Amino acid sequence: MTDIPATDDAVLRVTDLRTHFPVRSRGVFPKTIGQVKAVDGVSLSVAPGETLGLVGESGCGKSTTGRTVLRLIAPTSGTIELDGTDITRMSAKQLVPLRRKAQMIFQDPYNALNPRHTVGTIIGAPFEVQSVSPPGGVRAAVQDLMARVGLNPEHYNRYPSEFSGGQRQRIGIARAVALRPKIIVCDEPVSALDVSIQAQIMNLLKDLQDDFGVAYLFVAHDLSVVRQISHRVAVMYLGHIVELAPRDSLYSKPLHPYTHALLSAVPLPDPRAQANREQIRLSGDLPSPINPPSGCVFHTRCFRAEDRCKAEVPELRELLPGHTVACHFPMFDLEVGTVIRGPQGEVSELDAPEVRPPSEVIADVVESGGLARATGVDYVTGPDATPPD
């Protein structure tokens, strides 16, 4: 795959990665009767200090990709290079020293911390496991980290159950950055938190990236969250990357019909614009990854699908600078070189749906009186002046 913008010093490079899970029959002597193709030929690379967003709907294999590149799940085929070292077939023992370079932040801060360990033990575990003795001792290093991620260092001896969700996520982040890894796989790190906390955690992640130069593989389903933090974004569908592009290019000129549909599903802040705009509703369910469709995996739900899509697997190709898409009929007029908007192939001047943090949106709507008009309640001057969720 030559189309992937790759720098030679990529901290993570994944080539044609496949992760298949066997489906076994029940009984005393189980037989493998099929494969769940969770990840089916994914190639990507992450440069030092870069954030690559990985989006897609539930079950598209984005989390599995994240876990496979850390070798938490065994890959079926393909190669994973971490900081120039091929780790695809390494044994668990060989991997141990390399684990320092790649860490993970988990989705559920309630599950990701051992409830029977104190915060000090949890954040200090990487030092202990990797036999790293930081200058000044582990305790000092841990308390430094706690302060760095916005926790009170005096809470060293507390248990995770004594913290709120956002604070627990900070503990998980402190643990992940403890050994100054080169890349952190963030598996939906904010989707379990409420919106105000989400913003804090996103800012913390950005700050840490600025300070330590750590790269993120940022797995999420929330397009606005991914837009905030990513330099480049990859869109996954049924185990395949269908589009990979620099952030602004992807959000303003989505080329794959699937990306287009995803973006059109993001609600607009302005109720009138929301009512007037054309939304693309995908019909049908996500096909089974045990038995994926032939050709382009998206053809069963695609509004632009033609016969060719059922037969031929589309390759990723670069249509705009750094913007690659795997589609036979992208939303792009190849002859004129313009981006097509809308399912009927018309070229319109309408801008791509704007995605902004919800706090801004609420502020805007409240300011313009939109909310008051819409609901008949004046939230700005009302008794508690709090906009509803």
Add this chain to the structure above:
Amino acid sequence: MSLTVVEAPSGAGDPVLGRSLRQIVWARVRRDRVAMTCLVILIGLYLVAILAPAICAVIGVDPYSFDSASISDMGGGPVGPWGGISREHPLGVEWGTGRDIFAQLLFGLRISLLIATSATIITVVIGTVIGIVSGYSGGKTDAVFGRIMDLTLAFPFLLIILALSGVLTQRLTSLGVPEGNPSRITYMILVLSVFGWPYLARIVRGQVFSLREREFVEAAVAMGASKSRILFVEILPNLWAPILVYATLTLPTYIGTEAALSFLGIGVLPPDTSFGAMLASSVSYFSVVPSYLFIPGVLLVTLVVTFNLVGDAVRDALDPRAGRR
């Protein structure tokens, strides 16, 4: 679960220490009056068992010496009311020999607690280790251990113990365990543990099955932790609740089982005794001297009930959803 108030990160400077599981459980048990009473009784019984020789010496009784003065010449029945209760013999004397029942009770308690406690410890260790390894490894290891558990549970426990007691006790003696009662006691401990661990192993295995899917285990793998660290540092602390509850409920069962086995004749031999042995010998005289049956019986019931009540209290204290207070 915790009762401590969480402060904002920028909160006041007084260091508030988090409470460990042990502290939380202890605080809850301490508020439970029934459990505390039972705990005091249990500790008292253990102390009495450990100090039995000293106590007997102080009172001036001993379990081995015959006292022909306290039994009648005809039939060997105890002289005096209630099985010969007197100043010399606080709980009366044994029929036929005149040995002191109070002293026998203390020494019997010693042996019963020794057997039940050792067997429980061995059961817990074997059950926990096999349960954790089996549950975490899954696959073939789990299948092999699973079949071993099935096999052990399917054994006709009582029949085997009774049938093999003679042979295996001799085998233990030939392996270097002192002959006689030490061998018989070792045999009982081994038998109870060997047939007891699968229950705990099953419980632990099930818990580990769900724990190993938790993300903190994945986090440990991602930081390069060894398997033994994952099993015994990450997972084991989360299993103390079921293990502790199982242990406190198993111990009284073992006391009962030991009594039953002694009653059936494979327990300790005279002149030593245990609750079961005392109950067995008292049965013949029940119509004449009921106290001989009731005294060990009451102590056995007390022991089992207090252990169960403490076990219940520990379980309540460990379960955050117990819905108390």
